[in-house]
Amino acid sequence: MAELRGTLTGIDLALIRQGCYRVLASGFNRPSAALTEQIRAGIVALEDLGLGMFSFAQQMRRWDVALGDAPPEAVATEYVRLFGSGMDGAVCAPIESQHLGVNLVGDPARHAGRIEDLMRRSGFEVDLDERPPDHLAVELELASAFCGAEATARAEGGTSAVWLEWLQELVDVLAMWIPGFATTVAERDRVGAFGALGEATAAFVMHEYDILRVLIGAAAEESG
Amino acid sequence: MKWIACSDRIDWTETDLDVSARPGWCRDPEVPSDTDQVGFIGCAEDLDPAHLERRLRSEGFDPLGVLVVLLTKLDRDSPSRIVAKVAAIRSRMAAYTGSRPEHLKPVMPATLSRRSFLTFGSPTYQPVPHPDDSCCAGDGCRACVDSCPHGALDWSRGAIRHDRLGCAACGRCVSACPSGAMVNPAFTPAQLYAEVEGLASAVAEPFGVRITCERGPRPELMKDWYEVVVPCVGMLPPHWIIGPLLIGATAVAVSKCGCDAEPDADQRAGEAVVFARSWLDAAGIPADSRIVDELREGLVSALGVAAAGNPFAADGAVVVAAALGDVHVEGDRSPIGIVTINEAACTGCEMCSTVCPTSALRAVPIEGRLEIDFDPSRCTACRQCVGRCPEEGAIHVLPIVDGVEMAVGRRTLIRHELAECLRCGGTVAPQAALARIADALGDDARTLKQVTSLCLDCRGTMMVF
Numbered sequence: 188m189a190e191l192r193g194t195l196t197g198i199d200l201a202l203i204r205q206g207c208y209r210v211l212a213s214g215f216n217r218p219s220a221a222l223t224e225q226i227r228a229g230i231v232a233l234e235d236l237g238l239g240m241f242s243f244a245q246q247m248r249r250w251d252v253a254l255g256d257a258p259p260e261a262v263a264t265e266y267v268r269l270f271g272s273g274m275d276g277a278v279c280a281p282i283e284s285q286h287l288g289v290n291l292v293g294d295p296a297r298h299a300g301r302i303e304d305l306m307r308r309s310g311f312e313v314d315l316d317e318r319p320p321d322h323l324a325v326e327l328e329l330a331s332a333f334c335g336a337e338a339t340a341r342a343e344g345g346t347s348a349v350w351l352e353w354l355q356e357l358v359d360v361l362a363m364w365i366p367g368f369a370t371t372v373a374e375r376d377r378v379g380a381f382g383a384l385g386e387a388t389a390a391f392v393m394h395e396y397d398i399l400r401v402l403i404g405a406a407a408e409e410s411g
Numbered sequence: 412m413k414w415i416a417c418s419d420r421i422d423w424t425e426t427d428l429d430v431s432a433r434p435g436w437c438r439d440p441e442v443p444s445d446t447d448q449v450g451f452i453g454c455a456e457d458l459d460p461a462h463l464e465r466r467l468r469s470e471g472f473d474p475l476g477v478l479v480v481l482l483t484k485l486d487r488d489s490p491s492r493i494v495a496k497v498a499a500i501r502s503r504m505a506a507y508t509g510s511r512p513e514h515l516k517p518v519m520p521a522t523l524s525r526r527s528f529l530t531f532g533s534p535t536y537q538p539v540p541h542p543d544d545s546c547c548a549g550d551g552c553r554a555c556v557d558s559c560p561h562g563a564l565d566w567s568r569g570a571i572r573h574d575r576l577g578c579a580a581c582g583r584c585v586s587a588c589p590s591g592a593m594v595n596p597a598f599t600p601a602q603l604y605a606e607v608e609g610l611a612s613a614v615a616e617p618f619g620v621r622i623t624c625e626r627g628p629r630p631e632l633m634k635d636w637y638e639v640v641v642p643c644v645g646m647l648p649p650h651w652i653i654g655p656l657l658i659g660a661t662a663v664a665v666s667k668c669g670c671d672a673e674p675d676a677d678q679r680a681g682e683a684v685v686f687a688r689s690w691l692d693a694a695g696i697p698a699d700s701r702i703v704d705e706l707r708e709g710l711v712s713a714l715g716v717a718a719a720g721n722p723f724a725a726d727g728a729v730v731v732a733a734a735l736g737d738v739h740v741e742g743d744r745s746p747i748g749i750v751t752i753n754e755a756a757c758t759g760c761e762m763c764s765t766v767c768p769t770s771a772l773r774a775v776p777i778e779g780r781l782e783i784d785f786d787p788s789r790c791t792a793c794r795q796c797v798g799r800c801p802e803e804g805a806i807h808v809l810p811i812v813d814g815v816e817m818a819v820g821r822r823t824l825i826r827h828e829l830a831e832c833l834r835c836g837g838t839v840a841p842q843a844a845l846a847r848i849a850d851a852l853g854d855d856a857r858t859l860k861q862v863t864s865l866c867l868d869c870r871g872t873m874m875v876f
Binding site for chain 2: 193194195196197200237239240241242243244245246248341366389390393394397398400401405406408409
């Protein structure tokens, strides 16, 4: 375990959060043995950055252990069963409009449009790779990019307020459906890795929901 | 069970605990990473709980689930007190059922705020209550929202929303929730019960319990007195004050709040103490020697009355009432109520029974009639029925603990005749509700006929075809 740090600069915090978003986003991409290795290496790197001081570290570590325990073929099959085909009635797609929509015509477009609009305004583009824009992996990758931009802005002496506000737009909506989604995945997952991933994502998103308000408040004080 | 402790101020050979002690542990609390069968004992003056929490989290522990016993000088002078406190905390932690991310509020004070040099202290986490959807009564009950003095709870789109950052974790929602759905994993009624029970099993002599605020000052205790910490004394209902007496304590004291976060806490605690004393007096138990203002020596023996359940649970008032027997006590802070319905004003809209979180009020349709019945042994005097009733003065809650009424059990409060649909014979609404609608519509006879003579389904069919 990394040595406990007494303080944390805004840049450090942004970098740790960027890494967490990035690692979690990878978890919702189609799995492979190489990707699993990358994810586990990413969690080790996060430990070095100070992951252990945050409440969601426990869930991230559990996910790491679950990834190590699950056979790669079983993980790949389970990914399709849970997030793709829905065989055995297990489908729980990591797509926002599937969880927040009210089955009205145009709901998926509304959610996808919100993410696309955010990408346009922020100038970031995520390689969709046949995923809808409101796919959780896309949203987490976009959030990761915002945190990276926040770290850069801080390093250049800015307050990073605009990046935080854009990130808050994303996270406020994620916080509405991710906890319920995580519960569903945990109930249906047969290999453990995705249940643990869901719980780690939920813990991190809930943490972000609160931390962003703290950071936005601090940014307002800085500029005020 | 292995204990890790500091040996600066305590000679551990005088206790029979399995302790691994080293000098200065409290100031630099090392945490082993190879076992979870471990507890920590530190000195209240030296150990920084926030620092220990960070260490525990860093090593992969859930800090809320780890046994930490803080000893004062009074404890350290008496091996039997140490053993009793350890037993109480062990018992309390055995009742810990885990936490979820929504139960932790991050606290990150900015230590330096100059643009890019914005620097935070490493985060600490305050456990806060959060509604457990699986047992929240829903259906419009807002007892927790009404009780929150910080505006951190809100009822929106049929669900309770909780603002963690705005929450002060004062615990009032926990004791106000009639269905036990507000859960603070660091402080549950089951843990409180277990802690007092742990003390009772470990202390042979008569002992007193002082209920103290978590954040307030902790005045010196006396021999034979033990402290039980709650988030804030403002959260205490009267039956929580009587509760320890039914688990084995022989006296109870409630300390002053002393923090500025809850300005009315002392007043509320004082009112609860007054009601609790009246309740004991009514039961023939001299309250002055049991619920005391100042700690005293020479405690009397135990009550000899035991609770057949958890007096701190959501239905704890009924547990206490059952233990104390037939009494009649009135007062605004009564945790049990008697509901009455004014026949002239009630329209049978069923709002009261819908929002009643404990099903003390129930609407039962029987053969062309609608009966609203009531069971006082389920009523928690939460007054949700009064707050949601659309008819002024139709329903009242008398705050009374009345053993006779509770023994009567469920009774019918009002019967409404139901109007039949002229088309299908189904139910339209209670006659009283139709009379109220007729009053409101005045001379609009056409609408009146349509609304009052057909049920909802038939009205819909008429409109379509």
